[in-house]
Amino acid sequence: MSYSTHTTPSGFLLPSIHAAQAFYTKQRNQQTQAIFTENWSRLILAYARHKRLFTLRLEDAETSGNPWDEIFRNTRINRRLFPNHLSHILQDMVSKNLAVYDPPKQTSSVLLFWRTPEEWADVLYEWADSTGLMNSILTFYDITEPVVPSQLSDIPVAILRRAINVLVKVNRAQLIAVADGEGVRFLAQTGR
């Protein structure tokens, strides 16, 4: 059996390991499983970036007809990833800060960090700068649903909040809270 890469209908290039039957089964050998887990998490993040998916639920592996079918199901070799295997992978990803359980205190749904909060912070700050929104007060809605679509369109507030916190720590942003909700103001860097 020869393993080869495969391009999905949405234009995503699956790595050759995706065509290996063993890839879908939990391995007894710890070392092998560690390699598989790493490959799975890389594949999940790459695919999430490709499709701009931010959340992943265990049930995405259980049921079909969701955006994850293309990587969790390989009909060409008649294999699929099972939820308990995915659960193991998610646990590993959370421990490596590649994802975080969201909402917290459960383990069936994660937010994927195909960009780390620090990277999102840079994107956010650059966006504010390039759109001339420095120093004006923005609501989260202004950022997640901008009039002109941006890289930040539809970003989950949980990730947005983390990115803003990164900026607040270096005095590049300021959180403003009122009774009705929250807003943020990006601060231009003055002086070196």
Place this chain on the structure above:
Amino acid sequence: MGGNQSVPKITKQDRAILDLKLQRDKVKQYQKRIQGILDREHEIAKQHLAVGQKDRAIFALRKRKYQESLLAKTDGQLENLEKLVSTIEFSLVEVSIMHGLQQGNEVLKEIHKEMNIEAVEKLLEETAEAREYQREIDDMLANTLSADDEEAVQNELRQLQEEAFVTEAPIRMELPSVPTERPVSKVEEGREEERIPDPEQRERVPVLA
């Protein structure tokens, strides 16, 4: 590296603007919801019509109409909110422009304080005097040259002029003129004849007999 840069205080104004913007967001979200209802009622009316329940379809369409009027109303409200937000933000810009103008004015005043007209006049006078003085010194120095020295200076000048002329002269030489005919190589003659030259070339190239 700006780590300890002071963060501007959150003023009452800031909170007011944020409040307004949050209200605006709420209106936007409300509009989204109504749009959803509109689409659904339309779907429902279609389904009822498909199974022949005309009165039910009409009921759904009536509900839809009502929601539509709400949507139109919120449009107006949204416009008001957005106008207010823009006005406030523009006023803030105006305030900062005023501030900038004020500061510029102060600086200009400071500078003018140091540069009153009398001082400038005095300075100009002094400069003129200094220039006059320098000219006198120049004259005096020129007069101290003896006749011999003057002669030597003139000689040197002449020599320099001649040298300049000599270096210029060799530049004038004759160059061969550019050939006016197209060179024709003997080897290609045979082929050249077979090929039909394009009209422009035919005029210029003398065809061999």
